[in-house]
Amino acid sequence: MIEWRDEGALLRVRRHGESAAIIEVFTAGHGRHAGVVRGGASRRIAPILQPGSQLDVTWKARLDTHLGHFVVEPIRSRAAVAMGGRLSLAGLNAITALLCFCLPEREAHPALYARSITMLDLLGHADAWPLAYLRWELALLEEMGFGLDLTCCAVTGSRDDLAYVSPRTGRAVSVAGAGAWADRLLPLPQCLLGQGPVAGPEIGEGLRMTGHFLRTRLAPALGERPLPPARQRLVELLSREG
């Protein structure tokens, strides 16, 4: 019998038969991992199994290739905080949907795990959340192998006046380096460089930029699946409430 114990955030729940549930948990040591929870649809356990909940999980299976069973203990619920507002709820849905979309199963991503947990704990902090979310998407791209290089200009090598990102290479471009190509480049929100205001339009520009790379780089690498609609809903809400 194989067995391990870890802590993780619940990403997804599906009912399995009458009383069980199949859950996907994002753990620090075992990445995105699925398993059956016996009695997961019961009145006692179903409230614990809400997306975003922090769980102590013990996974057991006879062989490593089996789906296996989870025994879950709640550590803390984030659903109540998330349900407090539509932005936080949309944020929770976007994070869990993107993690389910991107992460390969059973592959540990401890750095992304730590950032994701911080993001989930920030739900409900409307002021800090949009910029933190934008930075989280950048971290997600980087973890998946499509990191953007926003440190210096791809053309001149300068670290000053960075204003664009190349949609092809994901590297920053300065105003001088862009020249006549500026209209073909993606605007780089200054808040990502630690400068300028952190307002709705800047966050919107940033999400359009990360959305471009999620759509044109990451999604094709994952089998041409469309990005989860939950992300689009969050982007729309942020632009409306920005």
Add this chain to the structure above:
Amino acid sequence: MTDNARDIETLIELMARLPGLGPRSARRAVLHLIQKRAILMGPLAQAMQQVAATARECLNCGNIGTAEICEICRNEKRANGLICVVEDVADLWAMERGQSFSGRYHVLGGTLSALDSVGPEDLRIPRLVDRVASESITEVILALNATVDGQTTAHYIAEQLEGAGVSVTSLAQGVPIGGELDYLDDGTITAALQARKRF
């Protein structure tokens, strides 16, 4: 196995597909039905046949009845400007058991789910918006489950009804009647604390 015994086995197999019944309990139920053939099995078969022939979804609200428009929608006394939005028919029946709501219902047929690809077009949300406009509705009560999917759907409906001139409310969340704080999860306690009222 004789033909008759095969019929009984078929009945057991069908019964075992019902929620809450496994092969053993289905076998017990079928045996009970056979033993009470005259007073239970005959009327049950007749009632099932009748319902199979007549049961249908109400064209207006999605409730299950035996006519195109269900009894609740036909009842003029329930046209009081209130409409209660529920996820499925089981929730409508639960509300009706409480006998505390005297308006009409709207059954969505599920909740939005990003992960399971259930979008607004898969639910009866456009029909709800039409009803709000055509039935002189003053308040829409969102009686959706206190789950992430349920509340995501509630927020989406509230957005769709913005500008429709109706008050959109939702059920309170908190300590259930007969509940003990010690046994509540932290999410419920947080929700109850946020929704506290003057005593």
